[in-house]
Amino acid sequence: xxxxxxxxxxxxxxxxxxxxxxxxxxxxxxxxxxxxxxxxxxxxxxxxxxxxxxxxxxxxxxxxxxxxxxxxxxxxxxxxxxxxxxxxxxxxxxxxxxxxxxxxxxxxxxxxxxxxxxxxxxxxxxxxxxxxxxxxxxxxxxxxxxxxxxxxxxxxxxxxxxxxxxxxxxxxxxxxxxxxxxxxxxxxxxxxxxxxxxxxxxxxxxxxxxxxxxxxxxxxxxxxxxxxxxxxxxxxxxxxxxxxxxxxxxxxxxxxxxxxxxxxxxxxxxxxxxxxxxxxxxxxxxxxxxxxxxxxxxxxxxxxxxxxxxxxxxxxxxxxxxxxxxxxxxxxxxxxxxxxxxxxxxxxxxxxxxxxxxxxxxxxxxxxxxxxxxxxxxxxxxxxxxxxxxxxxxxxxxxxxxxxxxxxxxxxxxxxxxxxxxxxxxxxxxxxxxxxxxxxxxxxxxxxxxxxxxxxxxxxxxxxxxxxxxxxxxxxxxxxxxxxxxxxxxxxxxxxxxxxxxxxxxxxxxxxxxxxxxxxxxxxxxxxxxxxxxxxxxxxxxxxxxxxxxxxxxxxxxxxxxxxxxxxxxxxxxxxxxxxxxxxxxxxxxxxxxxxxxxxxxxxxxxxxx
Numbered sequence: 090x091x092x093x094x095x096x097x098x099x100x101x102x103x104x105x106x107x108x109x110x111x112x113x114x115x116x117x118x119x120x121x122x123x124x125x126x127x128x129x130x131x132x133x134x135x136x137x138x139x140x141x142x143x144x145x146x147x148x149x150x151x152x153x154x155x156x157x158x159x160x161x162x163x164x165x166x167x168x169x170x171x172x173x174x175x176x177x178x179x180x181x182x183x184x185x186x187x188x189x190x191x192x193x194x195x196x197x198x199x200x201x202x203x204x205x206x207x208x209x210x211x212x213x214x215x216x217x218x219x220x221x222x223x224x225x226x227x228x229x230x231x232x233x234x235x236x237x238x239x240x241x242x243x244x245x246x247x248x249x250x251x252x253x254x255x256x257x258x259x260x261x262x263x264x265x266x267x268x269x270x271x272x273x274x275x276x277x278x279x280x281x282x283x284x285x286x287x288x289x290x291x292x293x294x295x296x297x298x299x300x301x302x303x304x305x306x307x308x309x310x311x312x313x314x315x316x317x318x319x320x321x322x323x324x325x326x327x328x329x330x331x332x333x334x335x336x337x338x339x340x341x342x343x344x345x346x347x348x349x350x351x352x353x354x355x356x357x358x359x360x361x362x363x364x365x366x367x368x369x370x371x372x373x374x375x376x377x378x379x380x381x382x383x384x385x386x387x388x389x390x391x392x393x394x395x396x397x398x399x400x401x402x403x404x405x406x407x408x409x410x411x412x413x414x415x416x417x418x419x420x421x422x423x424x425x426x427x428x429x430x431x432x433x434x435x436x437x438x439x440x441x442x443x444x445x446x447x448x449x450x451x452x453x454x455x456x457x458x459x460x461x462x463x464x465x466x467x468x469x470x471x472x473x474x475x476x477x478x479x480x481x482x483x484x485x486x487x488x489x490x491x492x493x494x495x496x497x498x499x500x501x502x503x504x505x506x507x508x509x510x511x512x513x514x515x516x517x518x519x520x521x522x523x524x525x526x527x528x529x530x531x532x533x534x535x536x537x538x539x540x541x542x543x544x545x546x547x548x549x550x551x552x553x554x555x556x557x558x559x560x561x562x563x564x565x566x567x568x569x570x571x572x573x574x575x576x577x578x579x580x581x582x583x584x585x586x587x588x589x590x591x592x593x594x595x596x597x598x599x600x601x602x603x604x605x606x607x608x609x610x611x612x613x614x615x616x617x618x619x620x621x622x623x624x625x626x627x628x629x630x631x632x633x634x635x636x637x638x639x640x641x642x643x644x645x646x647x648x649x650x651x652x653x654x655x656x657x658x659x660x661x662x663x664x665x666x667x668x669x670x671x672x673x674x675x676x677x678x679x680x681x682x683x684x685x686x687x688x689x690x691x692x693x694x695x696x697x698x699x
Contacts, residue, residue: 095174097161102251104165106154110147111140111169120168140170142493144180144475149417149456152187156194156249163189172475183477183630184458185233186417194249197221197270198232198418199261200242202379203574204536205234206620207612208260210242216263217244217270227270233461233624234379235259235418238536238606239285239543245418246270255420279421282308282390285382287541287560298510298522298530299503300546303390308425311432314393320438322512326401327446329512334405335361338508340516342528346503347373347464348572348601348679350590353508356498359488360406363496370402370411371492371499373469377416377461378573379624380604383532383544384502388415388422391506392429396452398505400443401512403450406498411452414469417459426454461628465678466491466499468630479632480678503532503603523549527589535560537570537607547588554584556605565609568695572601574621575683577690598690614697618688619647625684636681639672643685650698658698665692 099107108114114121147166151158158181167174181187199205199214214231221227227246237243240259246269248254256273258265269276283289283304288297290304307313314320326334339354360368372395376384388395399411413430415423430452433439441449460478463469467481470492491497507529511519520528527549533556536542540561547556553569566581577598579586586596593600608617622644631637646661646668669685676682691697 095160095164097159097164099159099161099165100155102154103151103159103162105251106150107147107162107166107169110150111143114169120165141172141475142473144170144172144177145455145458145472148177148181148184148187149458153249153253154251156196157188157190157192159189159191170475176476179477180475184417184460185627186458193226193228195227195270196247197227197229197266198235198245198247199229199266200233200235200237200244201231201620202234202624203570203617203620204238204380204606205242206616207537207608208241210261213242213244213261213263213266217266220263220267221270225271229270232418233459233627234377234381236376236382236385236416238380238382238534240280241536241542244269245420246273246276248273257420282386285386285543286390287543288545297546299387299506299532300391300544302394303386306391308390308392309428311393311429311436311438314391318513319393320397320444322509323397323401323404323438324444325512326404327444327448331361331405331407334401334512337511337516338405341511341519342525343504343507343511343519344527344590345500346507346531346603347501348378348575348599350600353500353504356488356500357402357406359486360408360496360498363489365496367493367495368406368408369492369495369497370399370406370408371466371469371473371497372399372411372413372505373464373466373499373501374413374415374419374422375457375463375469376501376602377457377459377464377628378575378602378604379621380536380570380573380606381534381602383534383603385416385419385422386544387502387506388419389425392422392425393433394506394509395426395502396429396433396439398508399452400439400450401508402498402500402505404448406496408498409449409451411450412473412492413452413454414463414473415454415456417457423454423456430454460630461624462630462678462680465680468678469499470497477630479630480680482677524587524589524591526591531588531603533588533603533605535605535607538563538566538609538612539607549589550587550592552584553579553586553588553605556588557584557607560605560607562607563609565611566607567610567612568608568614568691570606570608570687571604572599572686573604573606574624574687575599575679576601576604577686578695579690580694599686614691614695615647615651618691618697619644619651621687622647625680629680629684633675633677633681635672635675636677636684639668639676639681640684642668643672643688647688662692662698665689 243259244261244266256269256276472478
């Protein structure tokens with residue numbers, strides 16, 4: 090791909106997809122037919138460059154309409170936004186959901202990550218590939234985690250067109266996956282979000298805090314949300330004032346639930362005190378950690394809670410615009426959030442004068458496109474801005490120089506919805522839940538060798554064994570993976586580990602994003618470790634050498650170990666430790682720093698390869 094514009098032309102469908110997003114071009118400089126005035130001056134260059142952040146939505150528009158992104162379509166989109174084609178090609182080729190080579194209009198994504206692999210996803214994928222051979226109009230792709238681990242194995246079919254159609258098959262068989270791909274309109278409807286919350290409808294459900302509305306309130310109804318306590322937290326926020334809200338959040342001890350556990354009140358305070366009038370709120374809903382699906386369940390089952398929480402975050406930090414960066418593989422969550430934002434805007438709960446308080450705030454939804462590294466906040470900012478989703482060096486930190494170079498507060502979905510009970514219960518009552526170092530309720534995504542997989546809400550301090558007992562762990566438990574692919578394994582005799590940030594740290598593991606994935610003796614551990622290594626190799630953005638090279642060397646060593654034992658295996662294990670230390674010490678972001686964690690824990694705690 091050249092830096093210059095080429096001679097390729099977009100098809101009518103490609104042009105229509107771009108124009109539906111950006112509006113019709115105003116001059117030949119943007120791709121319209123040439124007129125006499127176009128030869129005298131150029132118009133729209135600076136204005137178009139200011140819309141660089143529409144590059145990712147533009148790529149989605151073309152990919153949704155046609156199924157792939159041709160050189161002509163990319164050239165036309167670049168003209169409209171005044172983006173060099175080589176840069177746009179770098180962005181388009183960065184994301185796994187896009188293709189810059191011709192492919193059929195329908196893509197069947199079959200998850201082959203940890204929970205799905207353990208549930209037989211490889212056999213489903215092989216059978217689907219056999220049935221959907223050449224000429225079927227469907228391409229089958231082996232996908233990283235689709236966030237449907239409670240219904241593993243899972244498949245997602247996307248059929249390009251106007252409109253794009255999607256169908257989920259989970260738990261998937263070869264027959265249901267093929268049906269979803271060939272006739273998405275005839276595929277069975279997904280179960281309601283409450284299906285992923287085993288505590289819903291059971292004794293004690295009324296005592297839940299974060300999940301209490303799921304399965305009770307209609308997720309499409311704003312009135313039902315308000316009837317079940319919705320917008321009480323925002324009203325209290327307006328009564329407290331911005332400073333009062335931040336004090337409540339700080340006093341509650343709320344920390345980030347995405348894995349870093351940074352104090353939320355400190356982050357909000359640092360953003361609010363930055364000079365300048367433009368601040369942003371970003372909700373990271375791109376949960377791509379294998380085994381994680383709690384944010385999806387909240388967005389599907391209680392979407393207005395996230396809208397309210399983002400509004401409170403904006404009010405407290407002096408922000409007037411929020412961005413919800415939502416995972417591209419979550420079509421139902423996208424539809425629910427678009428509906429919720431639209432209803433809130435129509436009812437005066439977003440816009441120029443929220444609840445008559447003179448405060449203006451609105452939310453824009455941006456879709457990710459299957460890039461695990463975009464879970465890192467600065468990579469997410471680059472993605473929104475229309476660049477490759479590569480992490481930035483820190484400092485400066487996002488609270489100083491974040492999205493579009495402005496002070497930005499970034500939190501994930503679970504962190505934000507915790508703000509609501511902090512304000513409705515009060516900081517002291519919230520802090521009384523859990524432990525002194527880890528306050529409040531916590532959501533855990535339990536999957537694998539359990540009878541009742543799903544999202545479980547327990548107070549911080551519950552033990553790993555107690556959570557597994559709720560889910561009905563099966564006989565023959567061999568190991569539990571905490572925190573997902575970036576986490577670590579623990580043994581079956583370590584179930585008394587308290588699930589708190591300090592408890593897992595003392596046990597030499599991590600809480601991470603709340604993944605609890607159980608494996609019994611039927612699951613081959615070396616295959617899981619190799620899949621983790623393949624995942625990090627594929628998801629490395631390639632920006633820094635330790636991660637780019639180290640993830641490849643890690644996978645190569647694990648493949649060699651799988652083929653032999655004895656002295657050769659010992660040498661490769663020593664190499665793995667050396668590579669792992671280099672990645673942990675020198676990688677620019679958490680992806681490379683954590684890529685060795687699970688493999689290291691399996692070798693040291695589980696005795697893998699001995």
